[in-house]
Amino acid sequence: MKKILFPTDFSEVANNAFIHALEFAKIVNGELVLLHTFELPIIDNQFIPENYYNILDSLQLAQYDMFKDQIPKLRELAQKQHLENIKLNHKIMEGDLIYSIKRAIKEEKIDFVIMGTSGATGWESFFIGSNTGAVVTAVDVPVLSVPVESEFAKIKTIGFTTRFRDKDKSALRQVLKIAKKAHAEVKCLYVKTSKSDVSEETINQWKNEFGNEAVDFIVMNTDLVKETILDFVSHKNIDILAMITHKRNFFSELFNPSLTQKMSNVSIVPILAMHEE
Known part of the structure; x- marks a missing residue:
């Protein structure tokens, strides 16, 4: 079974790409690994507030809660596409997006990455310095980029x-x-x-x-x-x-x-x- 990494920020762009990811998983007999990443604020060591670690803990908890709340919405999207049988795994990682994706590819033995893109043409943000464009050059597995304008249609x-x-x-x-x-x-x-x-x-x-x-x-x-x-x-x-x-x-x-x-x-x-x- 192929493993497909799907980085998401739960935006409209990502949700549109999620439908493509589900359909692609169906084609290649794959499972999706949903990846959400977040970065904690960097504070100068000299000016760490007393409650700094409490703040970090609450920020991390907020990310986990948001992630937990969004998963049922994605499952609902899968159900609407009649693809609720596609296996979904979840991964939340703290750190830089590119680093997290590279790490997830290695840890999960990923075969494909699927990401949504937006911009003046959808393609522009993919290839001109966007997160997706950076991922393409940083990883060694195929990357399917899905412009927000691209509605899924049967691949002929x-x-x-x-x-x-x-x-x-x-x-x-x-x-x-x-x-x-x-x-x-x-x-x-x-x-x-x-x-x-x-x-x-x-x-x-x-x-x-x-x-x-x-x-x-x-x-x-x-x-x-x-x-x-x-x-x-x-x-x-x-x-x-x-x-x-x-x-x-x-x-x-x-x-x-x-x-x-x-x-x-x-x-x-x-x-x-x-x-x-």
Whole structure:
């Protein structure tokens, strides 16, 4: 059984992502580990008030009480989705979010992280210095980011971008496993620019190697890489876009509001950020 870490602050953004997390858990036969983190105030040693430790205790208790109160609401959400059978575990940790997530991944042997994002486009906050963006670069498991605008719909098509490098194959195989369980197809996009050094022989070798899989390889000849990927998401009805995080600044450029706002047809879909092996 796969283990999925779901960090939450119980906001609307997180609750929307929780529905995606439940559905994803159903697809991969997984269980959810709900993680809530909090940070206690730092006080200069020279000015510690007499009742400092009492204050800390009451702040910790308040966090635990809030956590305890929110869990039934999440169970109610699961029930509405008819996914009350998905196993839920709970974890509350004091400390920095990134540190806590990394620790939880190690302690719980986590396979995936799923987080909600919000911002000018939903994608913007994910890739430009947000908590989610920081998590992507800090952990070594796939991270599914869910923009608040993205309502869950049955996953029929998963997009995957590649540059036909050998090290992209393991990520594609992982995507194909998810697609198989979701009864979905995979559309694999390569944007072939004027500087591309990928040969037709390499492309054909990939097509032969994955010939028995439900994957469609699409090669687009253009130098407009970012625009082509966004166009691909919209025109091919992509429900989740899987991308390898080999170059994070590329993500920042790709999902920059100045670019996405120019393209009225851009679909805001969850992004599955995968790591190079």
